Amino acid sequence: MKVFGSSGVRGVVNEDLTPAFVSRVAMAAGSVFTVMGNDRVALGRDTRATGEMLVDSAASGLASVGCAVDELGVLPTPAVQAYAEREGVPALMVTASHNPPEYNGVKLIGADGIELVRETLEQVEDRLLTERFNTVPWNQTGDRRPTAEAPRNYVEEVLAAVDRDRIADAGLTIALDPGHGAGSLTSPRLFRELGCSVVTVNAQPDGHFPGRNPEPIESNLAGLRRLVRTTDADLGVAHDGDADRAIFVDECGTHIEGDAAFAALAAAELEPGDTTVSAVNVSQRLVDVVEERDATLELTPIGSTNIVTRIQQLIAEGGSVPIAGEGNGGVLFPDYRLSRDGAYTAARFCELLVDRTASEIAAEHAGYENVRRNISYDTEVERERLLSAVETTARNADIPLDTTDGYRLDYDDSWVLVRPSGTEPLIRIYAEAHDHERAEELVAWIRGALLEAV
Missing domain, CATH: 3.40.120.10 (Alpha-D-Glucose-1,6-Bisphosphate, subunit A, domain 3)
Incomplete structure (x- = not known):
């Protein structure tokens, strides 16, 4: 697919991703949804500063092809998916997940609450690229209906799906870092209702992400690690911008891979x-x-x-x-x-x-060291040059090669993978080994070959 990557479409707002483009994505999605018999669509967003602007564009695009819009407001992506499944309606989620604040995007969800399968995404993409939109007369355009109960319903569904008594009996203190994202509105409430004592950092919804960048990687979680240590918390939990991910910090304030x-x-x-x-x-x-x-x-x-x-x-x-x-x-x-x-993943971890x-x-799952590095590029020519260098280096290595996604070389004691990001102008390098030095060595070898190419 040319437009939709591994997790929807994303880009820098007003550069790669404009309100007009989002409106066209919504028109294409709505055209496919109506053909499938769905003329009502849910619409949610995370906390990004550009979210409200792009939600308005998406709502207009949906209305123009005859879709009524359930406006969910700021909500985690899994809560939007839960609403879609509960109501039997497809949904659009305006989010860039873990990407930096200047990014935003659109994720498409089916009436079963599941991300659209590739076949359906390709239908949407075809309509988008050919501009075959099923626009309707003025008196058949869709209306917009604010919906307020989605956050509460989502929390109650998670509560019902985990061992609430088991978690409550453990008397846990949970340190939460929603990263100023959509999880700020639901995760603190969830863990309090699970019987946990809750302390927070970066828990104010703010689309500029002043406390940390949205991606919950170790280098962004110093505040959470400090909070765990100073409050004697049993676990630290960090989310990304739309709270579909959870990363943990142990009771000593140490990052858990x-x-x-x-x-x-x-x-x-x-x-x-x-x-x-x-x-x-x-x-x-x-x-x-x-x-x-x-x-x-x-x-x-x-x-x-x-x-x-x-x-x-x-x-x-x-x-x-x-x-x-x-x-x-x-x-x-x-x-x-x-x-x-x-949130559900974090609750299940609390059961442990x-x-x-x-x-x-x-x-219990130690003994491996991971190293990840990124190489950025500015133009498509640079990207192709980097990927060509990766392929040459990998195929000349005389090591078993997996090309499922990028190039993965498996050694007896380690592995290294190189692939282009699906959401940012980056070539990502991953390596894992029993010791850090070996992982760094693999990354340095690949990184050197790439830098030489550009």
Whole structure:
């Protein structure tokens, strides 16, 4: 697809992503939705400063093709998906997830509450590129209806889906860092109603993200680590801008690798014969759990759309997929809902804290070091030059090569993956090894080849 990447469409506002473009995306999506029999569409956004402007554009585009709009306001993406499933209506979510403040985007959700599968996205993209919009006469345009109950309903659904008594009996103190994003409106309430004591940082909704950038990576979470230490919290929880991800800090104020948290959650879920789905940058931590549980691991290109599509295929074939996701904090529990949900994931992690501390859980999946680096580019020519250098370097390495998404080289003790970002002008380099020096060595080798190319 030319427009929709692994998680919708994103760009820098008023450069790559304009109000006019968002309106056309909404017109294309609404045209497909109406053909499918849906003339009512939910519309939500995260806290970004440009969100209200782009929501207005999207609402106008939807109305022009005859769609009535349920205005949800600021809400986590999983809460928008829950509303879509509950009401049986498709949805548009205006969000750029973890991207910097200048970015925004649009994510498309089906009437089942699940991100649109690639086949449907391609139909929307075809209408967008050819401008085949099903515009209606003036007296058939859609209206807009504010809807206020979605946050409360979402919190209640999460509460009902976890072991509320087990978490409450543990007497946990949870330090929350919603990163000024949409989770600010729901996660503090959720964990208080789970019986936890809650302390917060960066919990004021603010689309300029003054406390930290939206991506919940270790370098952005110094405030949360400090809060955990000063309040003796049992766990720190950080979200991205639309709260579909959760990253953790242990009771000592130490960052827990997302891959380790995912492995711990998978270890609690997987049974012999089960399948889990992850992306091609999967950690050996998950591979180890899958082997221990006599389960199966399926790999896809990076991005939640690809993972969701594969889960749907496996379930349709009669497979059991109790957990799936990526090591960036985006975890899915398909038996609950086929969507990434940061608050639900954090609540499920809290269930594990009844028997042991967060640091003990993380230690069970230690022994690997991860290094990630990015190389930026300015033009499409630079991008192609970098990718050409990657391919040449990878194919000349005489090491087993996986090209599911980018180029992954697997060694006996380590692996390295290079791929273009689907949402930013970056080439991403990932490496994992038993020791940090080896991972750094792999990244430096690939990075050197790329820098030489430009």
